[in-house]
Amino acid sequence: MSLTLGSGPFARPLAGHLNFDxxxxxxxxxxxxxxxxxxxxxxxxxxxxxxxxxxxxxxxxxxxxxxxxxxxxxxxxxxxxxxxxxxxxxxxxxxxxxxxxxxxxxxxxxxxxxxxxxxxxxxxxxxxxxxxxxxxxxxxxxxFAHPRDPFHRVDTRRSSRLVRVWAGSLLIAETRRPVALFETGLPVRWYVPREDVASEFLVPAERVTMCPYKGRAGYFDLEAPEVSGAEVAWTYPLPLAEAAAVAGYLCFAGPRVRVEVG
The missing domain is CATH 2.170.150.40 (Domain of unknown function (DUF427))
Known part of the structure; x- marks a missing residue:
């Protein structure tokens, strides 16, 4: 993230390309x-x-x-x-x-x-x-969490791309109205409206984290017929201004789920 981490220009190893050594x-x-x-x-x-x-x-x-x-x-x-x-x-x-x-x-x-x-x-x-x-x-x-970096950005974009989330062969989320969240130095995260998630397979977890750029996150465990796992999804019920567009949406990541973006 920012200047000295992730894809920043002074991170080691360098993630991008410069025109000098x-x-x-x-x-x-x-x-x-x-x-x-x-x-x-x-x-x-x-x-x-x-x-x-x-x-x-x-x-x-x-x-x-x-x-x-x-x-x-x-x-x-x-x-x-x-x-x-x-x-x-x-x-x-x-x-x-x-x-x-x-x-x-x-x-x-x-x-x-x-x-x-x-x-x-x-x-x-x-x-x-x-x-x-x-x-x-x-x-x-x-x-919250640590000082906010002025070179760190969070941007959200509403999209019509097809996003599917799989747990094994079970489709647990499908939407054509996701929100893509772009954050400095991190992979794109796709947030899915709660109405487009098979919530019967998700159980609220105890974990809570704080992000200085997005706010307070709650997590969900997965309990599906083929696959189960801890903290496969998270949500920001009341995000900070930069992430307001993902309020209440769910984002999935980790080895127990597969996110496909059309």
């Missing part, structure tokens, strides 16, 4: 730091612990993008930690605990006070383990 022109491990043109806030126990309009985003080969926020904009109490790590591409990382009332989040913030030569200047900036805070916001909208 990337291995000769760029290091094997790419770092790209840029400004984030929006307010970023983090909360713990309902209290804002960081609030900034000076955020940066670091893209790094093989990793999801990471916010680096000015340490001067952290309002929670930072307590120095003895924990240290070393990155050959960024340098020695220093860590802090974050104290909020009686709650202490251990080693939740890190920074590179003296980045190695060739690294973007990360001094004065700190990164947070995203999932350790209770909530994150861009402006006043909640961000």
């Amino acid at each position: 990337l291995e000769a022109a760029a290091p094997a491990h790419v770092l790209y730091l840029h400004e984030v043109d929006r307010r970023v806030r983090g909360e713990v126990a309902g209290e804002t612990v960081v609030d900034t309009v000076g955020a940066r985003m670091l893209h790094e080969t093989g990793l999801l993008p990471q916010w680096y926020l000015p340490l001067s904009d952290v309002s929670g109490e930072l307590v120095d930690s003895d924990h240290r790590t070393h990155c050959p591409f960024k340098g020695d990382a220093r860590y802090w605990h974050l104290r909020v009332g009686d709650r202490v989040l251990e080693n939740v913030v890190w920074s590179y006070p003296d980045p190695v030569r060739g690294s973007p200047n990360l001094s004065g900036l700190g990164a947070f383990y995203f999932e350790r805070l209770d909530a994150w916001f861009e402006e006043d909208e909640r961000v």
Whole structure:
């Protein structure tokens, strides 16, 4: 996904084609730091612990993008930690605990006070383990799972192509009104209206996941005469704006089902 994952221009191995030799022109491990043109806030126990309009985003080969926020904009109490790590591409990382009332989040913030030569200047900036805070916001909208990548897109297109989903020799979905969802670095996903699915073979699963671009997903297990399997389909009942067209639709994938697109 985005610049350094999937089909991005700096992903390794390179999925697409360039008109120059990337291995000769760029290091094997790419770092790209840029400004984030929006307010970023983090909360713990309902209290804002960081609030900034000076955020940066670091893209790094093989990793999801990471916010680096000015340490001067952290309002929670930072307590120095003895924990240290070393990155050959960024340098020695220093860590802090974050104290909020009686709650202490251990080693939740890190920074590179003296980045190695060739690294973007990360001094004065700190990164947070995203999932350790209770909530994150861009402006006043909640961000889930991980920071949203400005180079990542989700597009939906309504289609009249024939989409069939098979479980063995059993046809469990057939439609000529699917919605194709195109997402950066991922294969096209075909979403089928629930009315065009043989729902008697699907059982709601317990799993729930959060996508920062599409929202909260629920899953279904398959219980069919020939084939059964866990989490063969998913749905976004209340998707975020970018994926609004697939609200309530089902998407199928995995080794237990076969999706045919005419």
